[in-house]
Amino acid sequence: MFQSFESSGDPSVGKPRVALLRQWMKQNGIDGFIVPRADEHQGEYVAARSERLKWLTGFSGSAGVAIVLANSAYVFVDGRYTLQVRDQVDLGIFTIESLIETPPALWIRENLAKGTRLGFDPWLHTIGDVKALKASAEKVGATLVPLTENPIDAVWQDQPDAPHAKVEIHPETFAGELAKDKLKRLAAAISAEGATHAVLTDPSSLAWTFNIRGGDVPHTPLALGFAVLAADGSHAVYLDKRKLGRTEEAYLTQLADIKAPADLEADIAALARSGRQIALDPALAAEKLRALIEDNGGSLILATDPARLPRATKNSAEIAGSRAAHRRDGAAVAKLLCWLDRQAPGSIDEISVVTRLEEARRLTGEETQMPLRDVSFDTISGAGPNGAIMHYRVSRQTSRVLADGELFLLDSGAQYQDGTTDITRTVPVGKPSEEMRERFTLVLKGLIAISTVRFPAGTRGADIDALARMALWRHGLDFAHGTGHGVGSYLAVHEGPQRIAKTGMEKLLSGMILSNEPGYYKEGHYGIRLENLILVTRPDELPGGDIAMHGFETLTLAPFDQRLLRTDLLTRDELDWLNAYHARVLMEIGPMLDGEALAWLEKATTPIP
Structure with a gap:
């Protein structure tokens, strides 16, 4: 069986877990925290480890955000989930808001008090999202604070480990194009944007570009990882090597350097310091990557993920x-x-x-x-x-x-x-x-x-x-x-x-x-x-x-x-x-x-x- 029939949400988790989060916030000088339903790749499909919104609130939908303040808490959902959310969250703890009519950026502008320090994990929000959130916070005299530690991870005692399902090669019979030819096309597109490098943050783009599939998230054959593509063809893939058998490792080695995911931050910072022009998709890339480039004196180019339209x-x-x-x-x-x-x-x-x-x-x-x-x-x-x-x-x-x-x-x-x-x-x-x-x-x-x-x-x-x-x-x-x-x-x-x-x-x-x-x-x-x-x-x-x-x-x-x-x-x-x-x-x-x-x-x- 591929599908589980376990309970999809539990309202009773909200009260004790929000209390743990508020205790952490108080100890760390933060007045509030934003919890998106997202991982470092900003995708809809996340591993169990990244189900932070569900862990905190009980809400199991594929899109949503929570904002927890010292004395109030809110869950934002769209029209697909207006019935579901009321069954899955404790309405004595959370107020339900519309993700469409009053998204967090608008809600902050209308509700946040002056002087509020609102924390967020810069790996879990896109560049575009943070820009809007920051502008709203500044408008009311509040401060959006990037955190080096996610407080949910700090208080979630039995948080699952990061997945490392095996990668498989997707045959040309089904892909219709060799990965080396795709990489040539993408390198040309990167150069045309005036960039020397582009970071692929979407695992679907990683899978499509390199003709690989994985099993790190439910029901979608993705291998969670990143790639840094270069206009000169010196590409790098950031994947946990536990996901690779000998054949798959040998295959990828012909296309790119294989590096540990933990190396990504240092490598982006080094590229930035060396004066490279690095492209990020503002709708997909994490705010953390933007900060790494600009804080290290790099040149940031905002451009669409080069694999997105070719993949579509x-x-x-x-x-x-x-x-x-x-x-x-x-x-x-x-x-x-x-x-x-x-x-x-x-x-x-x-x-x-x-x-x-x-x-x-x-x-x-x-x-x-x-x-x-x-x-x-x-x-x-x-x-x-x-x-x-x-x-x-x-x-x-x-x-x-x-x-x-x-x-x-x-x-x-x-x-x-x-x-x-x-x-x-x-x-x-x-x-x-x-x-x-x-x-x-x-x-x-x-x-x-x-x-x-x-x-x-x-x-x-x-x-x-x-x-x-x-x-x-x-x-x-x-x-x-x-x-x-x-x-x-x-x-x-x-x-x-x-x-x-x-x-x-x-x-x-x-x-x-x-x-x-x-x-x-x-x-x-x-x-x-x-x-x-x-x-x-x-x-x-x-x-x-x-x-x-x-x-x-x-x-x-x-x-x-x-x-x-x-x-x-x-x-x-x-x-x-x-x-x-x-x-x-x-x-x-x-x-x-x-x-x-x-x-x-x-x-x-x-x-x-």
């Missing part, structure tokens, strides 16, 4: 791998949905669906000689009101039976060596209400609108996000999350910089893979989300048009539940898209099924007149 724009091998992975994954999901259809309401619970789906993926991988390596995130398996919790994580304490008259939301994904998947389907348990059917159809209209849009070069995710919401908006409805996130190639299921959201400012480029996942959530009752992964296609000319247009190719292959459709709410074009999609699903994954599962798929993809 998949090459032909990565695209072919993703298509193959989605066919395989679609067959597994179809087997699961067929099985689910045969279960009587009240006979199974959320956990049983998760374990059955994981088994279907494992068996399908074995049958096709492409094993399931892991799930790509903890499966969201939400029945009834649990489905309304956007990032609900099922545990043995919360698992609900799938009851008659409810909706069941299943958001899951897989890691295969040739691709990463992420799919959401919502199905009825028993007979759905008319309201459920109406809102399911409105959500589907949003998914179809994104699937069929054509757009010119330069279009950003923010420019098309509204298309996923328009049908809902017409009925006074909406959803409190982005429409789509980027997806890696046997890497992170949430990959930047591309996204479809109100804040999605990155241009959508050919080869980018994103999710398309509108939803609707009725608190305390049900949730609806429908999700396919989509690939940005190369621009082509439209008949009679003047401008070449991009579009999206849908990668995910699994039927939508027609029992929840209100066909009278769909236009003819929308019905034609749905029928064509279902015909493609049957054509591509039908040959991988037989017997009962194939019969189920044939029925589930029956054309709608």
